[in-house]
Amino acid sequence: SDRTPIAQLLDVAELISRLEAVMGEFSQRGAGLVQPVRSVVPLQKHGGFLGLMPAYLAHEDILCTKMVAFYQREQGSSLPTTQATVLLFDPVSGVVSAVMDGEVITARRTAAVSAISAKLLMPRHAEILCLLGSGHQAVSHYEVFTQAFTFKEVRVWSRSKERAEEFARAAGGPVTVCPSVKEAVEGADVIVTATNASEPLLFGKWVKSGAHVAAVGACRPDWRELDDDLMRDAVVYVDSREGAAAESGDVILSGAEVFAELGEMINGSMPAQRDKTTVFKSLGMGIQDAVSAKLVYDKWKSQQ
Numbered sequence: 001s002d003r004t005p006i007a008q009l010l011d012v013a014e015l016i017s018r019l020e021a022v023m024g025e026f027s028q029r030g031a032g033l034v035q036p037v038r039s040v041v042p043l044q045k046h047g048g049f050l051g052l053m054p055a056y057l058a059h060e061d062i063l064c065t066k067m068v069a070f071y072q073r074e075q076g077s078s079l080p081t082t083q084a085t086v087l088l089f090d091p092v093s094g095v096v097s098a099v100m101d102g103e104v105i106t107a108r109r110t111a112a113v114s115a116i117s118a119k120l121l122m123p124r125h126a127e128i129l130c131l132l133g134s135g136h137q138a139v140s141h142y143e144v145f146t147q148a149f150t151f152k153e154v155r156v157w158s159r160s161k162e163r164a165e166e167f168a169r170a171a172g173g174p175v176t177v178c179p180s181v182k183e184a185v186e187g188a189d190v191i192v193t194a195t196n197a198s199e200p201l202l203f204g205k206w207v208k209s210g211a212h213v214a215a216v217g218a219c220r221p222d223w224r225e226l227d228d229d230l231m232r233d234a235v236v237y238v239d240s241r242e243g244a245a246a247e248s249g250d251v252i253l254s255g256a257e258v259f260a261e262l263g264e265m266i267n268g269s270m271p272a273q274r275d276k277t278t279v280f281k282s283l284g285m286g287i288q289d290a291v292s293a294k295l296v297y298d299k300w301k302s303q304q
């Protein structure tokens with residue numbers, strides 16, 4: 001995804017800085033930022049969901065909505081699991097100013113938000129990054145994390161060994177393919193879970209004390225990636241408390257307490273407990289798409 005036109009316009013450092021600002025603003029719950037919890041329309045017949053993600057950022061006058069269809073697919077299916085379109089509006093007239101493909105925006109902004117969580121919560125001398133899953137999010141997390149940080153070792157596990165090997169071949173640097181989740185995560189400082197699993201696949205007993213987990217999948221109230229032990233023993237951070245209470249099976253079903261939002265840590269109103277084992281439960285937010293789409297649009301316009 002690094003080579004697509006939208007990726008070329010979405011500089012990682014700039015994106016991280018814009019996302020930090022907007023996540024901090026969100027956690028102040030001021031009137032200048034309007035973002036309802038995502039509306040989700042189940043497509044029961046097809047094993048999927050359509051998520052509607054509007055947001056208005058008054059200070060920068062950004063009006064945006066993303067529409068994202070996501071599915072649980074049978075292994076081996078050739079159909080995509082996530083399809084997204086982002087609309088930017090002129091807030092004065094309501095006229096649509098841009099329609100953008102949302103694939104790269106979704107992949108890159110999610111990885112950039114995870115990188116913000118890692119910057120604040122991973123052990124100080126983190127050496128080992130572990131990616132669980134080998135799909136779009138795993139690729140974007142690899143790209144963003146290896147740009148933002150330096151790791152001595154990067155590991156990948158995927159339920160399909162061939163896919164994991166493909167991932168390692170396509171990566172821009174050395175990646176170790178691991179035969180099991182346990183072997184992949186043992187000793188890792190940072191673990192990214194980016195799968196379509198609906199049952200726990202990462203167990204607390206395998207996770208090194210003090211590690212940071214950025215959990216990106218399991219975005220339905222009855223889907224899990226992490227087990228109860230990990231959720232209850234770790235300090236749990238989320239992107240949005242309301243979003244997590246509505247959509248995160250890992251939070252809801254484990255009964256774990258949410259310690260803080262990422263934005264509260266950015267604002268300094270809640271501490272970053274870097275010395276503890278931490279989980280950042282990401283669900284994705286419309287404000288993240290809005291600032292990303294605006295960056296792409298402004299950069300594209302400046303080149304016309």
Ligand SMILES: NC(=O)C1=CN([C@@H]2O[C@H](COP(=O)(O)OP(=O)(O)OC[C@H]3O[C@@H](n4cnc5c(N)ncnc54)[C@H](O)[C@@H]3O)[C@@H](O)[C@H]2O)C=CC1
Binds near residue numbers: 194
């Ligand atoms: N937090 C956020 O902001 C966002 C979260 N997501 C979620 O992230 C997850 C990954 O998305 P993509 O990489 O785009 O999907 P993808 O379809 O490209 O990759 C999914 C990966 O999960 C693996 N997988 C599927 N079922 C599995 C199972 N039962 N157990 C273990 N591995 C399994 C696949 O083999 C593949 O490696 C999805 O759950 C998606 O809904 C997607 C976009 C944004």
Ligand SMILES: O=C(O)C1=NCCCC1
Binds near residue numbers: 051082284
């Ligand atoms: O924020 C997003 O975009 C998504 N979140 C969870 C499911 C797929 C898309």
